[in-house]
Amino acid sequence: MLSDNNLKTLLNPQPMSDTSKSTSPVGVIDKLSIPLEKESVEQTEVGNYFVANYPPFSFWTPDYRPAVMDVLDGPAPTDTNLGVYFHVPFCRKRCHFCYFRVYTDKNSAEINEYLEAGIREFEMYAKKPYLAGRKPQFVYFGGGTPSYLSVKQLRGLTDKMKDLFPWDETEEVAFEAEPGTLTEKKLDALKDIGVTRLSLGIEAFDDHLLEVNGRAHRSKEAYRALGFAKTLGFDQVNIDLIAGMMDETEDNWKKCVDTAIEQEPDCVTIYQMEIPYNTTIYREMKNSGRISAPVATWPTKRDWVDWAFNRFEEAGYSVSSAYTVVKNPETTKFVYRDSLWEGADLLSAGVASFGHFGGVHYQNQADVDPYNKLVDSGELPIFRAYATSPEERFVREFVLQLKLGRTSMQYFRDKYGVDVAERYATKLAELEAEGYFSTDGDDVVVSRDGMLQIDRLLHGFFLEEHCDARYT
């Protein structure tokens, strides 16, 4: 699911490869009859700009796997929050802009086998001294499409997870859902299981846009899911929107934002469409020799998101990060995001998922078969890892927290002994002169213009050796 977590994207910006069968629609771009054009920095060209984690994933290697084991064999920390993530890599259909590793061809026996492997992975973790007895502060189900699972599969999975890592002290259980997979019965079950934050991957309310971009659901299903969800009283219902999908126009976008406001969600997450390598759209671009993607230019997407933020503010919402607006900032928190951006541990299970223990990042095997085989043989299915230095952890937290639009320099003095104003004096002055950043007392503040292109700006704070790294 392209979703606020998407922040899932924060955890699962996958090495891209279409593992589903026959999911590449021919002629996505030809169909739109968009002419070839000259390269321009304004156009949306292929690549990932979204800063999901740090250091970039291209620095993570299998050589670091022993570092994960060393942490897991050590004592449990007393001052670090723990989150638990489970990845569900199945979808009904592959979206044309999707770069996640998803499967659209698995039957229920194969899905059961995968879930059993996931539970065995959790069992292995529960025996590790670093995790034994710890209770999660937050739980997150991402994908793919977690709501693709049946009620029986969901109950079986979550019952086991709760036995191993009890949820009685958990502040948030977030769950990504594709509207077309939700029935009233499934939503009831999600509420009963303990989901507090339901995130609906709606993306757009226009059926033509949904179809052209390869989404599995249509607007009728989005309205129905929202209606059911509201009656069940989830603590938070989030909807995801994407600015600049193929065939998006300014009128469409404005209607989409106004429709979202009418639906009164607690939280709305807005992404600007990017076209990573190996998406269906990229493959079509490559075949037709195009340089830029058939989607709106970056300035247009920024204008559209700016318009949306203003419209939501007029409707009483507050901008709470570079991607989110919330109806009530006092009650609508995002524990998963905020905790991770302050260095929480994350036990991440399932194929291709990303986790973090005591300063060591790791990612699991990215395909189901090797993942299942490793778990069956009693091994943790970790594919690659990275042991961060204190300086890298500082940079990571600093750049991620800037996405909130404001961060306290005192926090970094206290935690890392780093004076942000001194360390980044030149960079901050440059960004201030450009109107993107300012300081307010002891806070670094990002302007609206800065927020609209935050991922591009954050690369300027990376350590030199990471500046030109590919992000996936």
Ligand code: SF4
């Ligand atoms: S195929 Fe679509 S719904 Fe599935 S993970 Fe990709 S973007 Fe999300």
